[in-house]
Amino acid sequence: MIIDIQAQGFKLTDALRDYAETRLRFALTTSHSYIQRISMRLSDINGPRGGTDKLCHVKVTLSTFPDIIIKDIEPDMYAAINRAADRAGRNVQRKISRYQTINRKVQPLLANAQ
Numbered sequence: 001m002i003i004d005i006q007a008q009g010f011k012l013t014d015a016l017r018d019y020a021e022t023r024l025r026f027a028l029t030t031s032h033s034y035i036q037r038i039s040m041r042l043s044d045i046n047g048p049r050g051g052t053d054k055l056c057h058v059k060v061t062l063s064t065f066p067d068i069i070i071k072d073i074e075p076d077m078y079a080a081i082n083r084a085a086d087r088a089g090r091n092v093q094r095k096i097s098r099y100q101t102i103n104r105k106v107q108p109l110l111a112n113a114q
Helices: 014-031 077-113
Strands: 002-008 035-044 054-062 068-074
Touching: 002 014, 014 035, 014 077, 035 077, 054 077, 068 077
Parallel strands: 002 035
Antiparallel strands: 035 054, 054 068
């Protein structure tokens, strides 16, 4: 599982990078066999003016499914990372469980057809 974290419009500190990587690994560790790559883009939309403008954009590239894209805007970058990582983890799990449910229903039908 490759994790790529980049910042746009501000300097990405080691502490913020480590925090983001830890949150992504924690949220997506149960699905790591399906995940090829995770890209996280962090940006400060309004710059020094402040406000609810910290954007966290997460793209999860899966091996057998379409990509999952999550965007979250919060006043605090750590909160944006938390929400985006949690949402990405839930979406990946939902997609995998749907696939497994459909597969369980189709397998007996295929076995009976032979």
